[in-house]
Amino acid sequence: MSSTVPRSGSVVFCLVLVMTLALYPVLKLLVVQIHSVITGQYVAGRHSVLLINCPTEQIAKDIGRSLMEKRMAACVNLFPRTSTMYYWKGEIRDASEILLLVRTTTSLVQRIVTFVNSVHPYEIPEIISFPIEDGSPRYLKWIEEAVSNI
The missing domain is CATH 3.30.70.120 (Alpha-Beta Plaits)
Structure with missing residues (x-):
């Protein structure tokens, strides 16, 4: 018998995926800035x-x-x-x-x-x-x- 309620693992995965996509621009900017500070290199396009x-x-x-x-x-x-x-x-x-x-x-x-x-x-x-x-x-x-x- 198949269940119509999604498994909790699928729900968590979907939430993580949606949050990652929504926060991607902010996360990318943060990683680029950290890289720039650590390496001292200019980030093109800033x-x-x-x-x-x-x-x-x-x-x-x-x-x-x-x-x-x-x-x-x-x-x-x-x-x-x-x-x-x-x-x-x-x-x-x-x-x-x-x-x-x-x-x-x-x-x-x-x-x-x-x-x-x-x-x-x-x-x-x-x-x-x-x-x-x-x-x-x-x-x-x-x-x-x-x-x-x-």
Whole structure:
């Protein structure tokens, strides 16, 4: 006679499996951080660089300063007057823009994207992030410290 009640071992196994899958991102981050502390090696992708385009220097300064004040960025560079060509609503357009180069931790990228989208005048602003694969350990540590108070 077969039982319709699952065995307790199966239930425990399923609970462990579900908890492991649910906690995997946190566990992975913890293991990577422990490895980094023990070995002193940089963990690729822990920091990121973002490119954000802006229509004017004042808007770029306002966004950059807000990111700094909110401690979402360790450093922001403004590249003045870049020439831009792009497709918009079926046609090629030319414009002059200011490009922001933002350094931060990868964990803050989505918060930056959300913030910039909320204040940017463009319907679809360019916000692109690139993970940092390697670099000066002292500089990368500085980035971490500069945004750590949030």
